[in-house]
Amino acid sequence: NAGVMQNPRHLVRRRGQEARLRCSPMKGHSHVYWYRQLPEEGLKFMVYLQKENIIDESGMPKERFSAEFPKEGPSILRIQQVVRGDSAAYFCASSEGTNEKLFFGSGTQLSVL
Amino acid sequence: SQQGEEDPQALSIQEGENATMNCSYKTSINNLQWYRQNSGRGLVHLILIRSNEREKHSGRLRVTLDTSKKSSSLLITASRAADTASYFCATDPPSAGNMLTFGGGTRLMVKP
Numbered sequence: 001n002a003g004v005m006q007n008p009r010h011l012v013r014r015r016g017q018e019a020r021l022r023c024s025p026m027k028g029h030s031h032v033y034w035y036r037q038l039p040e041e042g043l044k045f046m047v048y049l050q051k052e053n054i055i056d057e058s059g060m061p062k063e064r065f066s067a068e069f070p071k072e073g074p075s076i077l078r079i080q081q082v083v084r085g086d087s088a089a090y091f092c093a094s095s096e097g098t099n100e101k102l103f104f105g106s107g108t109q110l111s112v113l
Numbered sequence: 114s115q116q117g118e119e120d121p122q123a124l125s126i127q128e129g130e131n132a133t134m135n136c137s138y139k140t141s142i143n144n145l146q147w148y149r150q151n152s153g154r155g156l157v158h159l160i161l162i163r164s165n166e167r168e169k170h171s172g173r174l175r176v177t178l179d180t181s182k183k184s185s186s187l188l189i190t191a192s193r194a195a196d197t198a199s200y201f202c203a204t205d206p207p208s209a210g211n212m213l214t215f216g217g218g219t220r221l222m223v224k225p
Contacts, residue, residue, distance in 0.1 A: 033212055033213075041218075042201055043215040044215075045213070045215075048212045093155075099143050102213060106155045
């Protein structure tokens with residue numbers, strides 16, 4: 001039973017380009033969460049999705065950021081027109097249900113040049 | 114502002130000693146969880162304690178929860194060099210749906 005899979009592991013983008021981060025939850029998990037982490041800091045919640053629905057996106061910037069979790073395929077976190085301040089580690093987690101423990105992927109380290 | 118705040122921010126101990134980390138939070142919770150993160154890796158779930166529980170054990174880990182003080186502690190007994198990592202508490206306030214809110218973490222270093 002593979003864990004939460006994120007790719008790419010590292011992503012380098014120039015300012016103004018688009019970044020697409022992918023997350024495949026654990027088998028059987030229908031709840032997906034995206035978090036962002038800056039060096040030496042904790043994780044900041046971004047968005048919570050279930051299949052085909054955004055449940056809570058209160059932690060996601062209103063502009064340039066979007067997320068989806070389609071019926072088929074991985075969850076995608078998309079950052080348009082990246083800026084240097086977007087550089088961070090982005091972690092995806094999944095859970096089987098509500099109020100359950102989260103299983104995290106290894107993260108995508110985004111570097112914006 | 115963060116729901117959970119860990120204390121201390123950094124802790125350095127010798128192998129064999131016990132390590133205690135504390136977490137304080139601000140609102141009511143459904144449960145509180147502790148996670149561990151090795152450098153550059155994702156978080157690994159350690160233990161979950163529900164709001165109606167006061168203490169929980171898992172191997173060398175002991176977690177307490179005091180809802181009246183809105184605080185929790187994580188104790189690692191007989192620490193090993195391999196315990197070196199960052200430790201985060203996470204809470205899920207009822208008002209926050211199902212997403213966890215993480216504190217800033219305690220960076221633990223265990224010297225051999």
